[in-house]
Amino acid sequence: MAQENQENNSKKISRRDILAGLAALPIVGVIGYGLLKNKSETEKRNSSLLGEIKPEIQNGIPPIIEGKTLRIGIIGSGGRGGYLMKSMGFVNPDKIDEYTEKGKTDKYWVKFLEDFRAQDNLNIKITAICDIFDKNAEKAIEAGANLHRNGKGSKMGDIPKRYTTYKELIASPDVDAVVIATPDHWHVPVALEAARNGKHVYCEKPLSWSVAETYEIRKTVKETGIVFQLGHQGRQTESYNVARSLIKQDVIGKISLIEVCTNRNDPNGAWVYDIAPEANEKTIDWKQFIGQAPWHDFNLERFFRWRCWWDYSTGLSGDLFTHEFDALNQILDLGIPNSAMASGGIYFYKDGRTVPDVLNMAMEYTDRDLSLLYSATLASEKNRGKVIMGHDAYLELSDTLIVSVDPQSTRYKDKLKQGIVEPFKPIYSYVPGQGAVDAITSPTEKYFAGRGLLYTYRDGKAVDTTHLHLREWINCIRAGNGAQPSCNIDQAFQEAMTAHMGTISYKEGRRTYWDKEKEVIV
Amino acid sequence: MRYTKLQSFALVILRITIGWHFLYEGGVKILNPNWTAKSYLLDSGGFLKGFFEFIAENQMLLSISDAANALGLALIGLSLVIGLFTRFSSLAAIFLLFLYYLSHPAFPGIQYLFPSDGSYFLINKTLVEIFALSVIYAFPTSNIFGIQRLMKNNNSFLA
Numbered sequence A: 001m002a003q004e005n006q007e008n009n010s011k012k013i014s015r016r017d018i019l020a021g022l023a024a025l026p027i028v029g030v031i032g033y034g035l036l037k038n039k040s041e042t043e044k045r046n047s048s049l050l051g052e053i054k055p056e057i058q059n060g061i062p063p064i065i066e067g068k069t070l071r072i073g074i075i076g077s078g079g080r081g082g083y084l085m086k087s088m089g090f091v092n093p094d095k096i097d098e099y100t101e102k103g104k105t106d107k108y109w110v111k112f113l114e115d116f117r118a119q120d121n122l123n124i125k126i127t128a129i130c131d132i133f134d135k136n137a138e139k140a141i142e143a144g145a146n147l148h149r150n151g152k153g154s155k156m157g158d159i160p161k162r163y164t165t166y167k168e169l170i171a172s173p174d175v176d177a178v179v180i181a182t183p184d185h186w187h188v189p190v191a192l193e194a195a196r197n198g199k200h201v202y203c204e205k206p207l208s209w210s211v212a213e214t215y216e217i218r219k220t221v222k223e224t225g226i227v228f229q230l231g232h233q234g235r236q237t238e239s240y241n242v243a244r245s246l247i248k249q250d251v252i253g254k255i256s257l258i259e260v261c262t263n264r265n266d267p268n269g270a271w272v273y274d275i276a277p278e279a280n281e282k283t284i285d286w287k288q289f290i291g292q293a294p295w296h297d298f299n300l301e302r303f304f305r306w307r308c309w310w311d312y313s314t315g316l317s318g319d320l321f322t323h324e325f326d327a328l329n330q331i332l333d334l335g336i337p338n339s340a341m342a343s344g345g346i347y348f349y350k351d352g353r354t355v356p357d358v359l360n361m362a363m364e365y366t367d368r369d370l371s372l373l374y375s376a377t378l379a380s381e382k383n384r385g386k387v388i389m390g391h392d393a394y395l396e397l398s399d400t401l402i403v404s405v406d407p408q409s410t411r412y413k414d415k416l417k418q419g420i421v422e423p424f425k426p427i428y429s430y431v432p433g434q435g436a437v438d439a440i441t442s443p444t445e446k447y448f449a450g451r452g453l454l455y456t457y458r459d460g461k462a463v464d465t466t467h468l469h470l471r472e473w474i475n476c477i478r479a480g481n482g483a484q485p486s487c488n489i490d491q492a493f494q495e496a497m498t499a500h501m502g503t504i505s506y507k508e509g510r511r512t513y514w515d516k517e518k519e520v521i522v
Numbered sequence B: 001m002r003y004t005k006l007q008s009f010a011l012v013i014l015r016i017t018i019g020w021h022f023l024y025e026g027g028v029k030i031l032n033p034n035w036t037a038k039s040y041l042l043d044s045g046g047f048l049k050g051f052f053e054f055i056a057e058n059q060m061l062l063s064i065s066d067a068a069n070a071l072g073l074a075l076i077g078l079s080l081v082i083g084l085f086t087r088f089s090s091l092a093a094i095f096l097l098f099l100y101y102l103s104h105p106a107f108p109g110i111q112y113l114f115p116s117d118g119s120y121f122l123i124n125k126t127l128v129e130i131f132a133l134s135v136i137y138a139f140p141t142s143n144i145f146g147i148q149r150l151m152k153n154n155n156s157f158l159a
Helices: A006-010 A015-022 A025-050 A079-088 A093-103 A108-118 A135-146 A166-171 A185-195 A211-224 A236-247 A284-288 A300-304 A315-332 A412-419 A441-448 A465-480 A489-508 B005-031 B038-042 B051-058 B059-082 B085-101 B125-138
Strands: A070-075 A124-130 A161-163 A176-182 A200-203 A226-232 A257-264 A341-344 A358-365 A370-377 A386-390 A392-398 A401-405 A426-430 A512-515
Touching: A006 A070, A015 A079, A015 A370, A015 A392, A025 B005, A070 A079, A070 A166, A070 A315, A070 A465, A079 A135, A079 A176, A079 A341, A079 A401, A079 A465, A093 A135, A093 A358, A093 A412, A093 B038, A124 A166, A135 A161, A161 A166, A176 A465, A185 A200, A185 A211, A200 A465, A211 A489, A226 A465, A226 A489, A236 A315, A236 A392, A236 A426, A236 A465, A257 A315, A315 A358, A315 A386, A315 A489, A341 A489, A358 A489, A489 A512, B005 B059, B005 B125, B038 B051, B051 B059, B059 B085
Parallel strands: A070 A124, A070 A176, A124 A161, A176 A200, A200 A226, A257 A370
Antiparallel strands: A257 A386, A341 A358, A341 A512, A358 A370, A386 A392, A392 A401, A401 A426
């Protein structure tokens, strides 16, 4: 049977034509209904939940306070010291050339250089460098002179002066403030010297290597009134700030357990760093390296991989747990736990190290009725995340933040019953850099978060948290009104004591307690 | 062109279901102000990976591409469902789908972040829909079932 079509044109429009012509319109109606239904479902979920949740999202980056150019001295310019210099805008010209070359085949480096050059100028000068390994000092001097962020052969700024001891650097009238990135056993001695000379301090974490020196540095920083910042750049992570505001609003209910982890599985992550070929007894001031540590004959492994020995390091507890702790202290004002119990061992890296490569710690906060669990291994990269478990919901944190409902929740009982929220499903997710907050996490966000493709964002712009952290410190110095940055000496004291409680527990095979009145570990 | 009843029925159903798919996809995107193809574009693979990533990373290009995409999908869908300008819109649909295919081609060895709903080698559902649309283009039906039937000046390309 044949259908008429084009021949119809000349004819009059029949009733049949009208029927066949417009018959599809109801289908548009059905699709329209589907769309509206979809929209109203989304809105219902968003409004019923987000109506109650008011996250505080920081707006933008605080501007750089105007004032005199600040003169900075770097004490310890190895790996971390170099990174801190980069975050302040100073990179060795050879490195710039290297990144440019890499950028020809790998676009990552093009973006890396672009971001680095776009980083705000902090109005500082690197005037002094102190490192006890000649190569590190020389590289840092070249970096410090690279004011215009260019490669070799381009215009340089003033060349920083090298000092062979930290005391000479601190005594220099050309230095207003110091950045300390030495091994752990040198943090407090250097910071003390700086504070006593009225120099402001940015000190890498952890605050201290021993318990005794922790009291001394707190006292001195307070007495001298210098601006002190401990190097936990996680303080600038946007999702942590959002988490704090959510918990304040009781979004997840009574918290009974927090679980945080470290998972690494490569030599670099296990502190087995490369040994520089230029390193020898002539190019390293070994005696100065030892400092307050017990004497040991010259040893290149101990110098470059110092994190593997208690003599210079604070192990997993001081080096990596402190990152987790400081994030939680920022979010929950946890403070020092009532007790700590740790166990672990050297199970994978049988390379002569004395610090464990697997560590588990349970810390009790009896005043808060909650436990903090830390579990770390340097021999598996299975990421277990950071989870704050509440009675009503659990909050998972990384660069993103996801709140999922507990099926037995009291607060969300009615909503669970009405089907507005689903058990174990996100009710709130925060993805930095995305425009608005949404109650529903799309698979896209999850995948991208999981692959670490997200950075800390401010106003949708990716920023280096270390840059923000240094910037906060520099702004406090310039403001000169007695204000201290976010990771101030009190926060640093809590960080150090908590880490020491775990370390002592591990070393002595016993539970340690914090005497709140006397402020001592027993 | 004359079709049997069965042929017209099959062709009309094919046109309307593809239109439905497009209209709903476009509608959802238009109604969600936060929707963006950014992460999809960043997940691109194949020889045009760089091109799609470039769009994703350029805020202006991304906004234009998002708006054109959402509106394009909805208009193509509406056209196919109601039967108006279907030959034109099926070509536009083929163009759009071909871009999706080029962004996520089913080439062996390319891994995407988004899990696939099946196993594909060169041919995937996007490509099948492209060829289904070529049928819509080659065998127009809006004169049989659609607004076009009511229009006096039939243009075989637009129909």
